[in-house]
């Protein structure tokens with residue numbers, strides 16, 4: 001009896017560790033990124049996506065994005081320990097030793113890179129490495145602490161996945177792949193600043209110059225609203241260049257109008273909890289937008 005109880009305790013312990021490592025890879029963020037990778041792959045070709053770049057590409061890009069997220073946890077562990085939203089993360093809580101986290105992030109990035117280089121193509125491997133460095137080094141280690149435009153510039157790294165999917169199956173750049181990057185790039189500021197309004201006290205406490213801290217909540221709400229307008233225009237680009245059709249036009253216009261409406265309400269008729277409502281909606285917006293792109297491509 002005592003032996004079986006200790007086996008249960010050991011397996012719970014191991015499971016807990018697995019969960020902590022998984023948490024460092026920001027699995028939900030990476031999952032949405034992988035959806036955009038898949039859409040990039042599907043839209044790049046008229047027919048079916050070949051299996052090898054599909055599987056190796058998703059795995060390799062997923063591993064490198066997860067590694068970038070783990071590096072973000074490592075670099076930010078001291079400020080994360082002080083913020084209400086993040087104090088419970090594996091590193092500040094001591095669930096994962098710093099040395100293990102370094103090895104974990106290094107292994108994930110090396111395996112991901114080698115997989116992409118050998119089983120997909122060098123172009124995708126190098127572009128994914130540039131995105132990893134853009135997020136982990138340029139954004140996290142520098143921009144985040146340097147300027148309120150941190151997430152606008154740093155957002156480019158997070159916006160890259162559809163282009164990575166595109167190059168994984170074609171081995172070349174294409175303007176249409178870039179349009180998908182532009183969409184995520186203009187989506188990022190309303191996505192993040194809505195959360196930053198809600199969590200501004202956290203950022204002020206650790207001296208991170210997020211827009212609501214440096215320029216105030218009203219200015220941030222105006223920027224969110226303007227970016228939703230810009231995003232609405234960006235979402236029309238696939239139709240204007242003939243990449244997507246009527247189904248996409250209807251779906252994306254409905255999503256854009258809802259986002260603009262919510263940002264308008266946040267600016268001019270705010271009720272309690274509305275900033276978080278805009279943040280949560282942004283995630284559904286991007287997910288549905290990319291699903292509609294896919295549906296439109298095949299229908």
Ligand code: HEM
Nearest residue numbers: 028029032033036085151154155158159184188192195283
């Ligand atoms: C520089 C760009 C970005 C910044 C600064 C940013 C920031 C954030 C933050 C602070 C959170 C809250 C996480 C939490 O609750 O602990 C979050 C959540 C999320 N973000 Fe972003 N984000 C960015 C780009 C992206 C991109 C490109 C995607 C997907 C394509 C994405 C997808 C998500 C998802 C799915 C969540 C919810 C995660 C969860 O519930 O665990 N984000 N983001």
Ligand SMILES: CC(C)=CCC/C(C)=C/CC/C(C)=C/COP(=O)(O)OP(=O)(O)O
Nearest residue numbers: 029064065068069072128131132135157158
């Ligand atoms: C290879 C590749 C595609 C790389 C992209 C990597 C990646 C996971 C980007 C996610 C963007 C993101 C969640 C930023 C939040 O960081 P934050 O530090 O502002 O937020 P936090 O306080 O929640 O950590």
